Amino acid sequence: MRVLVVEDHTELADSITRVFRRQGLAVDTAYDGSTALDLVEEVDYDVVVLDRDLPGVHGDDVCGELAAKGVRTKVLMLTAAASIADRVEGLGLGADDYLAKPFAWPELLARTRALGRRAHPERQPELVRGALRLDPARRTASHSGTQLPLTTKEFGVLAYLLGAEGRTVPADELLAKVWDEVADPGTTTVKATVNRLRAKLLDASVIQTVPGRGYRV
Template identity: 55%
Template sequence: MRVLVAEDERDLADLVAMGLRRHAMAVDVVYDGAGAAERLAVSDYDVLVLDRDLPELHGDLVCRELVARGSRTRILMMTAAASVPDRVAGLGMGADDYLPKPFDFAELVARVRALGRRSRSQVPPVLTRHGITLDTHRIQASRDGRHLHLSLKEFAVLETLLRAEGAVVSAERLLEEAWDENVDPFTTVVRVVVSRLRAKLGDPPCIQTVPGAGYVL
């Protein structure tokens, strides 16, 4: 899942991003509204965690612009303005959910995951295929009853392949889904992670390379 966190309190923004990454999400961070609008114009995010009171470009304007162009990105407003009129106003301008500060981090994760499911075609939180079971809530995976000790990147790659339901997934899409913007697209990082994932999944082999196209489960 690809998430953008737009929050001007840098310590909070970085903590939120760090926590979401521990749940196998690819997270980018910006600290003002102009930066959020720029990232949203060039990258396809599943969820935007948006502070309303952003500098340079107010969060309300970021929200309205995103909704106006029909983006599939789901918006979670995260703000200290927590009164009922504030919540009604935020939802009325197109936000999908509203989380007042301070908040419990477990609730934030649950809300982001719920919005992420809504941004895609409806898929269950537990994915199964070829004897593989992947629980996106507990960040656990197994194959034929054998627990798989996966890194967060391996988990994210496997989740993307499972969600594709047998379709070929390009290396570029894996980069978009499982890594943040800081990854070098010209490295062999995808190939390395897929190789490690194959080894952990064991026999019979279930990830095939499609030359010139990508990978298929």
């Protein structure tokens, strides 16, 4: 899942980014609304965690731009204002959820993941294809009943390939969805991760390479 964190308090923004990355999310960070709008033009984010009270381009305007574009990106709005009126106003601007500061980290993470699932309503809660089973909520994966000891990125690649339901997924699409802005698009990161993932499966041929096009399960 690809997430954009938009928060002008750099320490808080960086803390959210670190927590999310430790939990396996691909995260980009913007410290102002103008940068956020530029990024959403370039990247198809699943969720935007958006501080409402941004200087310059206000969070309300960022949210309004996303709503006007009709994109499937979900918006979790953060604000220090916790009144019911503020929440209603924020949701009325097009936000999909609303969380008051200060917040609990587990709740922020849970709400972000829930919005990510809503961004892909066609996906089943548990991804199954043949003998492969993957549970995104519990972050477990098994092959023919054997639990797979996957790293964060291996889990993300397998989840994305299973979610594609047989479609061939280009390497650059995997890089965009499973990694984030710190990834170097010129490296063999995706290929190396797929190779490690294959080595952990009971049948390496489950993940096929389609020459010149990408990978599929």
